[in-house]
Amino acid sequence: MKQKTPTRPISQIVHLIIWLTGVLVSLAVGFGMKNQVLTIPSIHPMIVIVAGWIVIVLTILSVILAIIDRLK
DSSP: OOOOOOOOHHHHHHHHHHHHHHHHHHHHHHHHHHTTSSOOTTSOHHHHHHHHHHHHHHHHHHHHHHHHHHHO
């Protein structure tokens, strides 16, 4: 099992801010693709919509798994 090394509180706050920013950007991109606000010109729109849903679902799943891992 992986041992967690102790970190300074400021480092934990910075890590949380970076992680939260990544989650928000991923959700913004996913919802933009799903709503056809963000398009990819050479790819069929239905594929972009499906890809948007995949981004949304995987982002939410990763948040849930990160919370579960943090509670261990």
